[in-house]
Amino acid sequence: MNRLLLTLALTGASLVSYAAAPQAAPADPYLWLEDVTGQKALDWVKAQNATSRAMLEKQPGFGALRGEVLDILNSKARIPYVNKMGAYYYNFWRDAEHQRGVWRRTTAESYRNAEPQWETVLDLDALAKRENENWVFKGAECRYPNYDRCLVELSRGGADAVVVREFDIATKDFVVDGFTLPEAKSEVSWQGKDALFVATDFGPGSQTDSGYPRIVKLWQRGTPLAAAKTIYEGQKTDISVSAVVSERKGSRRELVRRGVTFYTSETYLLENGALSRIAVPDDAEVNFFGPQLLVTLRKAWEVGGKSWPEGSLLAIDFAAFQAGKRDFTPLFTPTATTALDRGGITATRNFLVLNVLDNVKSRVVEWRFDDGRWARRDVATPAFGSLGVDGVDSDESDDYFLTHVDFLTPDSLYLAHAGSDERSLLKQRPAFFDASGFEIAQQEALSRDGTKVPYFIIKPKGLKLDGKNPTLLYGYGGFQVSMTPRYSPGVGKAWLEKGGVYVIANIRGGGEFGPRWHQAALKENRQRAYDDFIAVAEDLIKRKVTQPKQLGIMGGSNGGLLMGVMMTERPDLFGAVVCQVPLLDMQRFNKLLAGASWMGEYGNPDVPEEWAYIRKYSPYQNVKKGVHYPNILFTTSTRDDRVHPGHARKMMAKLQGEGVKNVWYYENMEGGHAGAADNGQKADMTALEYSFLWKMLKPGKS
Numbered sequence: 001m002n003r004l005l006l007t008l009a010l011t012g013a014s015l016v017s018y019a020a021a022p023q024a025a026p027a028d029p030y031l032w033l034e035d036v037t038g039q040k041a042l043d044w045v046k047a048q049n050a051t052s053r054a055m056l057e058k059q060p061g062f063g064a065l066r067g068e069v070l071d072i073l074n075s076k077a078r079i080p081y082v083n084k085m086g087a088y089y090y091n092f093w094r095d096a097e098h099q100r101g102v103w104r105r106t107t108a109e110s111y112r113n114a115e116p117q118w119e120t121v122l123d124l125d126a127l128a129k130r131e132n133e134n135w136v137f138k139g140a141e142c143r144y145p146n147y148d149r150c151l152v153e154l155s156r157g158g159a160d161a162v163v164v165r166e167f168d169i170a171t172k173d174f175v176v177d178g179f180t181l182p183e184a185k186s187e188v189s190w191q192g193k194d195a196l197f198v199a200t201d202f203g204p205g206s207q208t209d210s211g212y213p214r215i216v217k218l219w220q221r222g223t224p225l226a227a228a229k230t231i232y233e234g235q236k237t238d239i240s241v242s243a244v245v246s247e248r249k250g251s252r253r254e255l256v257r258r259g260v261t262f263y264t265s266e267t268y269l270l271e272n273g274a275l276s277r278i279a280v281p282d283d284a285e286v287n288f289f290g291p292q293l294l295v296t297l298r299k300a301w302e303v304g305g306k307s308w309p310e311g312s313l314l315a316i317d318f319a320a321f322q323a324g325k326r327d328f329t330p331l332f333t334p335t336a337t338t339a340l341d342r343g344g345i346t347a348t349r350n351f352l353v354l355n356v357l358d359n360v361k362s363r364v365v366e367w368r369f370d371d372g373r374w375a376r377r378d379v380a381t382p383a384f385g386s387l388g389v390d391g392v393d394s395d396e397s398d399d400y401f402l403t404h405v406d407f408l409t410p411d412s413l414y415l416a417h418a419g420s421d422e423r424s425l426l427k428q429r430p431a432f433f434d435a436s437g438f439e440i441a442q443q444e445a446l447s448r449d450g451t452k453v454p455y456f457i458i459k460p461k462g463l464k465l466d467g468k469n470p471t472l473l474y475g476y477g478g479f480q481v482s483m484t485p486r487y488s489p490g491v492g493k494a495w496l497e498k499g500g501v502y503v504i505a506n507i508r509g510g511g512e513f514g515p516r517w518h519q520a521a522l523k524e525n526r527q528r529a530y531d532d533f534i535a536v537a538e539d540l541i542k543r544k545v546t547q548p549k550q551l552g553i554m555g556g557s558n559g560g561l562l563m564g565v566m567m568t569e570r571p572d573l574f575g576a577v578v579c580q581v582p583l584l585d586m587q588r589f590n591k592l593l594a595g596a597s598w599m600g601e602y603g604n605p606d607v608p609e610e611w612a613y614i615r616k617y618s619p620y621q622n623v624k625k626g627v628h629y630p631n632i633l634f635t636t637s638t639r640d641d642r643v644h645p646g647h648a649r650k651m652m653a654k655l656q657g658e659g660v661k662n663v664w665y666y667e668n669m670e671g672g673h674a675g676a677a678d679n680g681q682k683a684d685m686t687a688l689e690y691s692f693l694w695k696m697l698k699p700g701k702s
């Protein structure tokens with residue numbers, strides 16, 4: 001799938017192009033706050049920041065917490081996760097000495113040591129200083145199979161827009177007169193030694209309504225970008241287009257992908273300059289494993305005399321498929337409680353390894369492809385927690401990296417071997433908080449329509465059920481993203497160790513039970529996700545875990561929208577809300593940055609019939625005078641070119657305009673959609689948010 005379409009909230013135009021406010025809507029007195037870098041708007045931001053920081057920095061333990069979180073983020077005892085390219089394992093690393101980060105590599109043998117010997121490939125701190133730019137490393141696309149040249153992506157301040165520059169691994173420097181692209185939302189990949197597939201901002205008319213490339217071209221070395229040959233042009237109403245090479249030893253295919261909506265696309269095979277569409281459903285995902293075509297279904301598909309349910313993974317010989325055959329081998333079909341984890345497929349030389357969610361807990365299945373046949377094997381793995389699988393080198397071996405983690409158990413990284421349960425421990429993250437006094441439980445809440453909604457609760461052993469425990473409930477509920485068990489040292493240090501209860505809600509809109517769980521809360525059914533979250537909150541109160549005045553909630557991006565809906569629909573249910581990088585003005589979301597790309601999730605507010613249901617929950621339109629809202633902290637980033645900071649700015653201003661006093665705002669000037677560009681900024685934001693929660697929810701607070 002196009003990497004852009006896998007982004008939870010797709011990006012839009014660059015900061016240069018979105019600095020000016022979009023066309024005015026006269027009824028909105030706060031539209032001027034959408035002018036991201038306008039002086040009036042920035043002066044307002046600085047004033048809000050000063051007020052919030054003055055209040056929160058005075059909270060007991062603020063400085064100590066910030067320091068503890070920074071120490072965790074900078075710890076050299078963290079696991080340096082790697083990806084193998086050629087003979088080396090590569091890793092990107094930040095710590096106190098490398099605030100911007102260092103791209104480095106080591107050998108497989110050295111990586112097994114407690115302290116590997118790392119060779120620096122690119123030092124981002126030195127580069128930023130030398131070029132006087134606040135560079136943030138966004139990754140590198142390296143040339144297969146030699147991995148001698150890479151297309152390095154550099155962001156200014158953490159924005160999604162990147163500058164692309166060709167980098168020579170041997171000389172560890174950028175290539176003079178090499179491939180370069182100016183700041184844009186680009187999609188690039190190597191077509192050959194001296195050619196790229198490039199989709200970028202080619203000038204007026206070359207982008208979609210969502211701000212992504214509409215045109216993909218083949219660019220030859222030594223020629224200007226203007227001379228690149230057009231391979232495919234999408235429509236202005238599409239999300240984006242791109243081209244990639246799907247390649248492993250003995251198998252190579254050039255593919256063009258057209259993202260029509262967020263959840264529908266078309267994949268074309270490019271052969272001898274001609275395009276032919278791969279005839280799968282628009283909402284299916286296409287991948288390859290050697291000669292096999294892999295099709296992941298978002299909706300049921302009747303084909304070849306059989307009906308395959310949504311969420312299935314099907315395999316077939318690609319040449320036979322192109323010739324009209326449809327006799328698929330099912331590698332996964334869902335049940336009522338199981339789903340294929342999104343992104344949970346990895347390849348070794350002879351195996352596909354699948355990560356399957358079973359009631360929101362992971363298990364691993366291997367499929368061996370040999371002599372044209374598939375054979376299945378279930379892998380013995382830990383019974384609780386989250387697992388991750390990542391093939392080491394699909395050309396050379398059947399090894400894969402296996403990770404295991406849960407809420408109280410730090411990550412463990414193993415080297416596993418497909419075909420057996422043999423594995424060796426490579427690395428283990430140390431415990432960054434004392435988890436000995438806590439336990440994990442999984443509960444269910446009953447939503448308004450009778451649906452059972454699971455949630456995880458992490459709580460002190462022997463918790464007294466008196467309704468007086470400060471509790472933090474986290475949720476997301478969108479874009480088929482699953483909230484699975486994970487180890488968060490920040491939550492442990494900032495919340496659990498201080499006596500708090502932590503809860504993760506697996507509400508509809510997510511991917512915990514596959515496409516059906518996600519699609520149950522799309523568009524006109526969006527309220528189901530919000531009903532689910534309310535049901536979990538009410539269940540916590542019913543079980544006397546907590547009470548409204550000591551129940552805090554947190555969520556970001558689409559989860560920030562969830563927070564906005566909670567504060568406007570059920571202000572009586574919560575004592576504090578942390579609303580991070582949110583969508584809030586759902587009447588204008590499709591006009592801000594890449595918001596048009598999310599209409600597949602929410603609907604189109606410009607269509608009266610669709611605005612009728614969006615209007616019912618849109619937080620910005622549902623602020624009412626005289627309502628007693630819970631304590632609220634909005635956080636965002638000036639450099640967020642994914643979800644426009646105007647959402648949070650305008651919501652804050654509107655609440656203030658209605659006389660709401662217990663509302664605070666903090667906007668980091670860097671950070672992009674992640675909210676922070678380095679570990680220092682991340683530690684500061686964490687301390688601000690949790691200091692706010694403790695101030696508002698602490699025991700005994702009236």
